[in-house]
Amino acid sequence: MIRFTRVRKExxxxxxALQDVSFFVNKGxxxxxxxxxxxxxxTILKLIFADELPTAGEVKVANVSSATLQxxxxxxxxxxxxxxxxxxxxxxDRNVEANVAFALEVTGAPRALIGPRVAKLLAQxxxxxxxxxYPRELSGGEQQRVAIARALANDPVAIVADEPTGNLDDRATxxxxxxxxxxxxxxxxxxxxxxxxxxxxxxxxxxxxLNDGTLVFDSAEQMPGADTP
Amino acid sequence: xxxxxxxxxNAFKRAPMLSALSITTIAFSLFAFGLFGLVALNxxxxxxxxxxxxxxxxxxxxxxAPEASAAALGDIQAFPExxxxxxxxxxxxxxxxxxxxxxxxxxxxxxxLPASIDIQLKxxxxxxxHVRAVAARIRTYDFVEDVRFGEEWVEKLHQIRNxxxxxxxxxxxxxxxxxxxxxxxxxxxxxxxxxxxxxxxxLVGATDGFVRRPFLIEGALKGAMGGLLALLLxxxxxxxxxxxxxxxxxxxxxxxxxxxxxxxxxxxxxxAFSVGRHxxxx
Ligand SMILES: Nc1ncnc2c1ncn2[C@@H]1O[C@H](COP(=O)(O)OP(=O)(O)OP(=O)(O)O)[C@@H](O)[C@H]1O
Ligand SMILES: [Mg+2]
Numbered sequence: 001m002i003r004f005t006r007v008r009k010e011x012x013x014x015x016x017a018l019q020d021v022s023f024f025v026n027k028g029x030x031x032x033x034x035x036x037x038x039x040x041x042x043t044i045l046k047l048i049f050a051d052e053l054p055t056a057g058e059v060k061v062a063n064v065s066s067a068t069l070q071x072x073x074x075x076x077x078x079x080x081x082x083x084x085x086x087x088x089x090x091x092x093d094r095n096v097e098a099n100v101a102f103a104l105e106v107t108g109a110p111r112a113l114i115g116p117r118v119a120k121l122l123a124q125x126x127x128x129x130x131x132x133x134y135p136r137e138l139s140g141g142e143q144q145r146v147a148i149a150r151a152l153a154n155d156p157v158a159i160v161a162d163e164p165t166g167n168l169d170d171r172a173t174x175x176x177x178x179x180x181x182x183x184x185x186x187x188x189x190x191x192x193x194x195x196x197x198x199x200x201x202x203x204x205x206x207x208x209x210l211n212d213g214t215l216v217f218d219s220a221e222q223m224p225g226a227d228t229p
Numbered sequence: 230x231x232x233x234x235x236x237x238x239n240a241f242k243r244a245p246m247l248s249a250l251s252i253t254t255i256a257f258s259l260f261a262f263g264l265f266g267l268v269a270l271n272x273x274x275x276x277x278x279x280x281x282x283x284x285x286x287x288x289x290x291x292x293x294a295p296e297a298s299a300a301a302l303g304d305i306q307a308f309p310e311x312x313x314x315x316x317x318x319x320x321x322x323x324x325x326x327x328x329x330x331x332x333x334x335x336x337x338x339x340x341x342l343p344a345s346i347d348i349q350l351k352x353x354x355x356x357x358x359h360v361r362a363v364a365a366r367i368r369t370y371d372f373v374e375d376v377r378f379g380e381e382w383v384e385k386l387h388q389i390r391n392x393x394x395x396x397x398x399x400x401x402x403x404x405x406x407x408x409x410x411x412x413x414x415x416x417x418x419x420x421x422x423x424x425x426x427x428x429x430x431x432l433v434g435a436t437d438g439f440v441r442r443p444f445l446i447e448g449a450l451k452g453a454m455g456g457l458l459a460l461l462l463x464x465x466x467x468x469x470x471x472x473x474x475x476x477x478x479x480x481x482x483x484x485x486x487x488x489x490x491x492x493x494x495x496x497x498x499x500x501a502f503s504v505g506r507h508x509x510x511x
Contacts (some may be wrong), residue, residue, distance in 0.1 A: 090429075102232075150268065
């Protein structure tokens with residue numbers, strides 16, 4: 001579903017951000033992406049949603065290859081993904097409903113379908129009664145739920161989340177994380193970058209660890225009974 | 230209403246001053262264009278009216294045989310440039326002069342006016358070059374004593390008309406470019422004010438066309454509104470001229486609609502140019 005093959009990424013001024021990164025994420029998997037600041041987590045996620053292109057190697061997402069990707073393919077690729085950030089990225093001048101509806105309007109969904117779909121999505125993230133509120137009237141955790149509802153709008157095959165709990169307190173973190181697990185349980189793959197090692201340890205999910213642009217650990221390759229110390 | 234239209238209209242609400250400014254600048258550009266167009270239109274109309282009266286008159290020598298003049302008339306009528314040609318006998322010339330100069334008709338009692346062939350040219354052949362060519366051909370009959378066609382003023386009028394058309398085009402084009410630049414920069418500001426929103430649109434899978442659409446609609450709407458305002462201003466100016474000076478012709482309904490359309494096109498062009506440039510590096 002997501003395949004990185006010997007991916008290298010260099011930025012114009014800061015140089016090498018990723019080198020020789022290869023991994024594969026299956027349909028419906030939940031994968032943590034960890035590593036110190038500057039290790040390249042966000043870069044990997046940006047490569048997935050085609051915000052950046054690899055300098056060398058290939059990124060393949062939902063059968064779309066970075067090697068043949070055209071500018072006009074980016075929109076359709078992103079409609080298959082749900083993207084979430086630490087800073088929520090909601091439109092402040094629109095209420096919760098409008099923020100979620102936005103993702104549907106952008107894809108040209110029929111107007112008659114948008115209302116019911118938004119209501120369903122808000123119910124799914126536990127915000128059924130906050131549809132009329134504006135983002136600034138909500139807590140951080142609630143705002144992130146709005147962003148998740150928006151990410152789910154187009155039935156994505158995968159959720160890409162860059163430190164979605166980075167701005168949240170413990171309680172809200174647990175809530176958002178549980179929501180992502182629930183979404184994952186319905187078959188949507190989730191790739192989540194995080195600094196929260198507690199969360200990673202507790203959850204027992206597959207983990208990719210980066211250090212200085214290199215993939216240093218993939219828990220999927222630690223087969224049970226393998227001779228690890 | 231679609232998202233694009235709502236966005237475009239929101240842009241007005243979000244920046245009412247900026248929107249008003251760009252509408253008025255477009256309006257003033259088109260107003261100047263309109264005023265000049267009106268001048269050109271009126272000159273043009275006056276010219277056509279005068280040209281309709283452009284007439285070549287060939288004076289015939291005394292004692293020209295009626296058969297000769299009748300044959301010449303037939304020839305001249307067959308010229309491709311000629312709409313009509315009439316033989317005016319010396320008697321008819323006298324009658325006409327009397328009628329035209331009413332109270333002075335005694336003067337003509339004894340006078341003898343020459344017979345002539347009066348020639349009306351077809352539209353499109355009334356410019357100096359054609360008129361002169363026709364006159365030259367008629368001069369070749371040896372019983373034709375003189376050919377008159379108001380040589381100088383025909384030429385002068387044409388010079389004025391050409392100059393005014395040229396000036397109108399140059400000025401109109403300049404103003405159109407200014408308007409494109411102005412709307413381009415207001416759209417640029419609108420794009421920059423909405424970078425965040427555009428980034429989010431992109432994240433949720435909006436195509437470039439979708440992102441661009443509200444800006445294009447916004448530009449076209451502002452342009453059309455500017456065009457409408459310009460039309461109103463031009464009409465007012467025309468009314469004022471009508472009151473204090475002379476009755477001037479105004480654009481007909483088709484030209485008026487074309488003016489509004491031109492405004493929309495300028496707005497659309499300006500925003501397309503600007504949005505295209507700025508979205509590429511967002
Ligand atoms: N847009 C960019 N232009 C230039 N260099 C960049 C850009 N984005 C990231 N980098 C560089 O790439 C490297 C990896 O950055 P990245 O943001 O992927 O790290 P990260 O693991 O997400 O860090 P953090 O945990 O702090 O978010 C860093 O050295 C950074 O300076
Ligand atoms: Mg990061």
